[in-house]
Amino acid sequence: MPLIQWNKQLSVGIDSIDDQHKKIINMINALNDALAEGQANEVLVKIFDGLAVYTVKHFGYEEDLFAQYGYAETQAHKNEHESLIKQVTELQQKMNDGDFIISIKVMAFLKEWLTNHILKTDMAYTEFLVSKGVS
Numbered sequence: 001m002p003l004i005q006w007n008k009q010l011s012v013g014i015d016s017i018d019d020q021h022k023k024i025i026n027m028i029n030a031l032n033d034a035l036a037e038g039q040a041n042e043v044l045v046k047i048f049d050g051l052a053v054y055t056v057k058h059f060g061y062e063e064d065l066f067a068q069y070g071y072a073e074t075q076a077h078k079n080e081h082e083s084l085i086k087q088v089t090e091l092q093q094k095m096n097d098g099d100f101i102i103s104i105k106v107m108a109f110l111k112e113w114l115t116n117h118i119l120k121t122d123m124a125y126t127e128f129l130v131s132k133g134v135s
């Protein structure tokens with residue numbers, strides 16, 4: 001069973017963003033599966049790197065929309081993105097230094113931050129962006 005299951009409660013009501021969130025969820029699930037299968041560290045590192053790159057891209061997509069339409073909560077939202085990227089980068093650094101093995105704790109952290117961020121911070125822009133015609 002996947003670590004995170006997509007469901008309608010996770011929908012922000014904007015298809016392009018839902019698709020990106022689904023992709024991030026798939027990547028976290030892939031990492032979790034690889035971990036459960038006892039895959040080599042190189043495999044885990046590769047999936048993790050892909051997840052980090054795609055997450056930065058997704059955050060950029062949201063922030064470009066905020067800038068384009070003048071979203072009032074831009075700064076607070078960006079701060080949250082920045083802190084998440086910082087944490088992921090730290091994990092990545094540890095992995096690259098070889099003193100880190102992806103653990104259940106890391107998977108719980110990834111699941112937690114993603115779902116919390118979508119449910120609280122991302123959901124908050126739905127009404128505004130939909131009113132601007134973003135789909």
Ligand SMILES: [Fe+2]
Nearest residue numbers: 062117121122
């Ligand atoms: Fe966000």
Ligand SMILES: [Fe+2]
Nearest residue numbers: 021062118122
């Ligand atoms: Fe998001």
